[in-house]
Amino acid sequence: MDQIQVKRDRLLRQGARVYGLAGLVASFAILATPGSWGLLAFWTAIPLYVLAFVCAAMLQSRRTLRWAGGLLACAIVITLVLAFVSPEPNRTTGQALVPLLGAAVPGALMALLAYRLGWFWYWLGCLAGVGAGAIAITPANRLVVVAILLLGCGLAHAVGYLLSSSIPPALRQVAEVGRAHRAERRASELEAHRRQNARLLHDTVLATLTLLAHSGRGVSEEALREQARNDAHLLRQLRLGEPLFALPEAGYRPELVEETTLGTTLDSVKQRFDQLGLDVSWHGSARIMLPPGVLDAFLFAISECLENVRRHSGVVLAHVTITEDERVVRAMVTDAGRGFEVDAVGNERLGIKESVVARLAELGGSARLFSSPGAGTTVLLEVPR
């Protein structure tokens, strides 16, 4: 509520400044016509106008009350100067008083409406201005001019009221938009999460797509079709928001249960690479409990490494050794393939820097790579338990 008031007051002050300045400009423009150039009153009023302009321009600063009061004082003095310094009644000076007292003064005093009892001070100031005007105007026009000035004061009050009363409902509307947006973002966040959590699924989809990109050569047509069918089905389930329980005929099971044994899932990875023509030989413990998120990342990392072996090593057998202690689970992926100079090949080209290292690091794990030409490759993966 406090914030709303601060914003309302700032807007009122901005409005008051524009309104006041416009009234002053109009008043001065009328007064500055050649008809009054011969009058002493005109030349006396110029510095007062300058002062009034300064006051109006400063209305937005912190001491609004002071500047609004200053402008009122300037306007009253200008009125009296125009009325009494040049004795003969002049149409021009009378005309210049209307925007001065009917627009500039009430416009600037509009800033007071932000304060407690502001309307009281507002009308006090306005009436002081109108009173000065009534003294300055020739008796013949007095009634009409006073009525017009009062109308002007009423108009500025209406504008001020309109501005200040528009803010709270508008801010409520903004808050509503914000709430709707928050809900939208939460939904999108959940959706993104769901899709990204289905990493194992995406991993196999990526592998299948990569095979298809090579027109599916080198793999049996039947196996590729089968794989495509499984992947399409899982993507469909993901899209429809169904739980990703594996199909009866699916070779792999990205199960979404609290704790999963590594064994069955490792088997599914092995089967998949079998279909792609890489023989994977497991060593070490096959029953490891890991939280699902960590398990996913771990399996993803292993299969990414195996994919690299399949593509680059030139051999058809890879060894995966799983060991564990009370703090970490380790996987060592080894092949006896052609190997490479680790420093010579950019990490990006291996494709594992971002995908494997970043994901494991996020979980507090790590990935290290050892290789040299002709001596095979070993990747050591670690995740905390």
Added chain:
Amino acid sequence: MTAAVLAERASGRRHAAIGMRRLWVGTTVILAFQIVFDFANTIERIDAYRDTVPVFTAWAVLLIADAAIVVVTRVLGEHLPNWLFALWYAALVLVIALDLSAAWGMPNPADSFTVGLSAALSLVLALVTRSTVQVFSAAIGLALVTAAAWILMGGFAEPNLPETVYTLCQMLFPVLVAALITGSFRRLMRRETEEMLSHSAIAAPRLTVGIEASEQLARLDLAAESLLSAVADGRMRLPLSEEVARRAGGLATELRLHLLESRSKTWLGLAIEESTLLSEKVRVEDPSSSAGLLGTRQRAALLSALWLLHDERSVSSRSPQQQIVLSFASPTRAIETDHFEAIAIRVEVPGSTRMMIDPGVWEHFARVGRYREALDGLGMRIDIHCLVPAPRGPARGRTDS
């Protein structure tokens, strides 16, 4: 033009009208009073006209045109097609022309200008559907037409001049003031809306994805699904044709990129990126994504402080290139505990002094962490030292709520 730009424009339009209804109704009522007032003036001067047909025709045209615009704007929900605006403007010019022709030959033409004043003020009806600049140039156009006619009619001759200037001011200034006030109202609402929208990012987990990236991923998944099912049920023959194979490869690359890239954004990056106002003034350097470790309260406070700093920058409009820079250091283990980590945040506000910064900023910074501010040759530099739950172990990625 990208989809993102289009979407942003659409949402800008959607939010531009927030809270304007009340303001618009108010100005319509004020305009109605002005019309009554000016009509009374016409009646008062009725004997001065040689022929009253033009001036009453003008009144009829003005009332019909304004009523039509009010109804259309209301029905279309704060929207006015361009051609209708042009037609309406033509009607206003016609009204002014009729009023001027009615006063032709009078000794002081500005004095009998009545319906024209109402026509000029009518432009405030377009404030909700047109930009400040458009409305104001329309008002200047009307004033210029009138002034040109008065030059011919002797309005600028010596005894008439004050009256003429007075009337021209009456034509221009109310519309100008209304347009400027509406402009600041709109700016305020835009800023409020953007702040509100940016605050929706603080509930994000440590690393997050934008709404757009999330939709993109869904689209890619769908494309992959249709391709794979086409392969599965034999609609596409194996081995695949060159073109389909290329499509599969492209899809795989994009999908891979998406799965990786989307992990690298923090809530702060999103909040700033999705707000046009904030991204102009603030830059974040956070290579290790430390911002994601901040708790919900710390995030809200930091964002509020940024918005206040943004306000200070938009008020004092000097050198807009000087951005506020937020740099996050990587988290370091806090002394003697495993449960918390320390992050050093440096906020640089070039060209600013302590006096110029809203006191609320310090309150917010204090809620982020312990801060120290210093003034150097370039501006304010604020160093915030904040403690966050350690990201590894059970507290990982969690935000206190």
